[in-house]
Amino acid sequence: MRLVSARACWDLRHSTARVTDGSLIDMNTTMSTKPTTIQRFFDELSLRGQEPLLRRATGTIEWNIEDVGRWWVRMNHGAVHVSQSPQSADCVASCDAATFTGIIAGKENLMAAALRGVVHCSGNVGLGLSFQRLLY
């Protein structure tokens, strides 16, 4: 067996996540803070299905994005399920749209943002911080 390089391996793991309707989203390019960007991120997340990096995390994070909407991200040993129907959450995270687009674009670090008070996180904080692993 030949092992591919770490870089290739990890990209491989995530490549499916970046594909939606056949197009690639580059998270590192500038993203607008428009609600559609956020909606699109969660749409893609729901298509990801299996996320090995989160197989240690179990529970539901509620994301409450000011003036945009609420999403519930359920993680169960690596399976990721996204919904907009209200349900009970183990962790509630809230912030404004600009902060959230910064986080998903990799310009903002979730832990630093939470320490600074621009993201509020309550409940199972460890679970909330593991969300960072969905971003790269």
Added chain:
Amino acid sequence: MASPTVSILEGNTFIVSDLAGNINATPTDPLGLFAWDTRFLSKWILTVNGTVPNVLSTDDLQYYLAQFFLVPGTGTIYVDSDVSIIRRRAAGAGFQEEIIIRNEKPDPTDLQVRLEAGADFADLFEVKDQLRKKGELYQRVRDSSLVLGYSRDTYKRETWISSSVPAEMDSRGLSYTVHLGPHEEWHTTIDVRVPTAAQLLSGEDYAKPEVGVPPNGAARRAKDLRSWTNTAPKLSSSWAPMERIYERSLVDLAALRFFPGVVPGGSLPAAGLPWFMSIFGRDSILTSLQALPFVPEMAATTLRALAAWQGTTEDQFRDEEPGKILHEIRYGEMTAFTERPHSPYFGAADVTPLFIVLLDEQERWTGDRGLVEELEMEAKAALLWIDDYGDRNGDGYVDYQRHMETGLENQCWKDSWNSILFADGSNSKLPRATAEIQGYVYDAKLRGARMARLFWNDAALADRLEREAEDLKRRFNRDYWIEERGHFALAIDGDGRKVDSLTSNIGHLLWSGIVDQEHAAECLEKLLSDRLYSGWGIRTMAEGEGAYNPIGYHIGTVWPHDNSIIALGLARYGYRKEAARVAMGILEAATFFHERLPEAFAGFRRDMTRFPVEYPTACSPQAWATGAPLLLLRVLLGLEPVGEHLIVDPHLPEQIGWLQILDIPGRWGRTDAFARVREG
């Protein structure tokens, strides 16, 4: 010289005061109440009738509990005091302090009792690096509490102070008017509250503490500590200090426990007081490894927490790369505002191979194959990192070079900027591939191969890792050896030059097993030579090298953890007598530090000073110094798991007549080890 201090701690909260219990911090010294890498109290001074009482005695009863006995200053030693004062302080979500004042005379007395309070909310990095604050401080009295606060944009931190006996509060403290009849006693409990993790991140106002409710949970902590020490193996020895050193290590390890949110209920060792009460990849791994024969459960938490934070992306600010294991996590203001990269920071090239080493070693001791299976993906990602990102110039050796100025210049255990130096004292070029990292990589590959074969059902990976390890060993013994000096280079630098200083790093090579048999004797000879061995321990750098300084942090001091690893390395190559000698020097040094080894002490020759000289700003207790006696005990008793059994093959130094440890936990259940010094 710094004044004596008293420290108590709990989780990542710690309080450092003077012997009277007072805190009067300057911006740059580590006195205060700290939590989340932030100073929540920088002033806390008790006065009675306007003067600071004198200290009669101070007890740090437990790691979380201290007691101060005071009398009001009378201005002269010829007048007995008529009043006595006891302050009893327990750490936990801030601290709770009980103040008891007794009138010892048959007449009534009136006293003005005042507690001066203030907070500068300094980030530990600001204390260390002498930086100024950028936000606004405020104080107010609210809900019968004195609130000391700090805000900068959305960042807000507050300290809430309340009292069981109503106090007059103003922006600078609490006052009490106390009337005491003959032989009467007065007391109050003051609650100084800092935010919990949940409060810190939720953005809500802190819950007002419930005044008057006994808050400190001291009974719970006492029970927890009893159970911690009762579960650990029992040691006895004819060398009297041994038992005290062992007890001290166990209790300090308990004190340094850090409960990471990502592993519910589990604890891992934080690195050390006062600067490093946080998760450090390297320190947490090595301390867990040192403690395996005694408190094996810490290793699992360390591995799980580090796995949960394993790098997933390329982030130059944080030196993060996929598969890399973190260096350090911080929670202070500078991290929050990304003025420091510690959320988390990944600038360490040795921690990723050490992660593999600990994962395998814990299985050998505990038989916990479940953990090896659970962490298969993380371990494989770590092995991939070693070959890919780890070797940035493609020369077959793992090296390091920070991406940004805020990162660490040296990303090995000797992480000060001036540690990887040529024998003429000049600095080496980046990227640097230090020798001991190659040793860890060699060990990690062999251990990775063992786990792949036994637990991951991956024979192809095992075969490949073994071939790579063999190849690395062959190349290393050729490329790092300096024939004319007769020892291995400290590093190969960015210009491809061998960094030729003689250092303690060669001892780590013995531990990892990368040293060819033909070079082992020369390593031994150099390690025990007068140039490296001070009589107390092996110096980080040999006397006679250009940069050698007996009080230089990584260029001449003696580090107990370094010596414990070297002793294990000597024993691995069969040099049991010399391993025992190194062990004994460090254990004897401990007796000069009240059985608590500091992170480092000066490298002066033993026959010159007669006692080990304290390094000025050393951390104490520090996790891997605390773990050093535990690893040294393993070396002296020759404890080694083989299959389902624990092999005991002791070699004691003469000073220790006999030594026994009962109930050593592991895959064998519990077993005992007994040793007597060899005759003749």
